[in-house]
Amino acid sequence: MRKFIVPGITGMLLMFLSACTQHHVTADTTHRVEIAPIHVTVDINLKVQRALDDALSFQGDMSDIFTEEELKMLQ
Amino acid sequence: MKKNLWKYFWAGLLVLFVSVTMSAYAQNKDQITASMRDRHPSLLDAKNRGLVGEAWTGLVALVDAGAPGDVQALVNAENNDRRALFQIIAAETGTSVEEVARQNRIRMYRLAEDSHFIQDQNRQWVRKRDIGN
Numbered sequence A: 001m002r003k004f005i006v007p008g009i010t011g012m013l014l015m016f017l018s019a020c021t022q023h024h025v026t027a028d029t030t031h032r033v034e035i036a037p038i039h040v041t042v043d044i045n046l047k048v049q050r051a052l053d054d055a056l057s058f059q060g061d062m063s064d065i066f067t068e069e070e071l072k073m074l075q
Numbered sequence B: 001m002k003k004n005l006w007k008y009f010w011a012g013l014l015v016l017f018v019s020v021t022m023s024a025y026a027q028n029k030d031q032i033t034a035s036m037r038d039r040h041p042s043l044l045d046a047k048n049r050g051l052v053g054e055a056w057t058g059l060v061a062l063v064d065a066g067a068p069g070d071v072q073a074l075v076n077a078e079n080n081d082r083r084a085l086f087q088i089i090a091a092e093t094g095t096s097v098e099e100v101a102r103q104n105r106i107r108m109y110r111l112a113e114d115s116h117f118i119q120d121q122n123r124q125w126v127r128k129r130d131i132g133n
Helices: A002-019 A046-059 A068-074 B002-048 B069-093 B097-111
Strands: A030-035 A040-045 B052-054 B060-062 B117-119 B125-127
Touching (some): A040 A046, A046 B002, A046 B069, B002 B052, B002 B069, B060 B069
Parallel strands (some): B052 B117
Antiparallel strands (some): A030 A040, B117 B125
């Protein structure tokens, strides 16, 4: 009987350890767009763009800055 | 009983500290925005005259190094406000100041008129209409 105790406990410990995996889920608010007319692929960070627009809306209208698709994503 | 009173005292002090900090923070952001709004017509005029352009850094810069002193002062004041605003937005959105500056570059490049100067990837000044296409 004692013969099985140590391997049994070891086996159970291994099972517990393997069950302790971590899952990281992050919600990314960026998407890739081509900025015209400058041929550079850029990441538009919607969260930051929204904050910039909140503060600096006097500089121009959102429709002057973003495409229709981007505006939908910003809403 | 006395212990509980101290607890309430410290909790109240903490709430007061947080609210004062938050209101100072908001006020500061409003002040920066107001200052940038007031400066906007002059900055637009300097851009229309080809003296100032939007730099790759997300800030403004002199296109013509021989621009009058008041234009240099305008650029310095604008950049001071932009840097402060970038810091506030970075803290608000949990991103880096560099990222906010980069996003501002995208925003300002898109807002630029065709005749305005912007810096390309090689930090060369070009009119927006002359890039690409």
